[in-house]
Amino acid sequence: MSFYPASFERLTDCLRRLPGVGAKSAQRMAFWFLSLSDAEAEDFAAAIVEAKHSLRRCSVCQNLTDGETCAICASLKRDKSKICVVSDPRDVIALERSREYDGVYHVLHGVISPLRHIGPDDLTVKELLARMDGSVEEVVMATNPDAEGEATAMYLSRLIKPLGVRVTRIAYGVPVGANLEFADDATLFRAMEGRREI
Ligand SMILES: [Zn+2]
Structure with a gap:
């Protein structure tokens, strides 16, 4: 059983898919994301979506x-x-x-x-x-x-x-x-x- 809430698990699961990132780094990154303000976090997420949509x-x-x-x-x-x-x-x-x-x-x-x-x-x-x-x-x-x-x-x-x-x-x-x-x-x-x- 996990010690962490499901949404936190989902975030670490996503981060673990990054190249060269293991379970511990993913967790560290997840905590770092949580330390961001709402606006900073939204900016981060939007950058990924925008790059995905506009790059060809x-x-x-x-x-x-x-x-x-x-x-x-x-x-x-x-x-x-x-x-x-x-x-x-x-x-x-x-x-x-x-x-x-x-x-x-x-x-x-x-x-x-x-x-x-x-x-x-x-x-x-x-x-x-x-x-x-x-x-x-x-x-x-x-x-x-x-x-x-x-x-x-x-x-x-x-x-x-x-x-x-x-x-x-x-x-x-x-x-x-x-x-x-x-x-x-x-x-x-x-x-x-x-x-x-x-
Ligand atoms: Zn060219």
């Missing part, structure tokens, strides 16, 4: 945005002849931090993984190929340097190269198997600078 995929690069196209695709300063392919919206944020890259992106929303039954049709591969309309000169593969990231980069390279587009892979100073998201800015800067044709 950019019609061009599939990155998250709250408009029709994202700020990067809409910018006149970005080189549209260069597309950097990443698996996750968080990788766009990481690469933008390095300030080395001036092209645009394409977010796959995952990688090909036979083990997890994720195939090309589950990703935004079709949308990427649709962008190869003759105006694109280079596609930079920036999926993570693990087995699935490498296999996905090779798969896409085989589809894109025959279209006469240069395909490159970013050079990794990060250890094999590491996540792009967690690489420091200097490493990402060098990785983009030292990309090679594949």
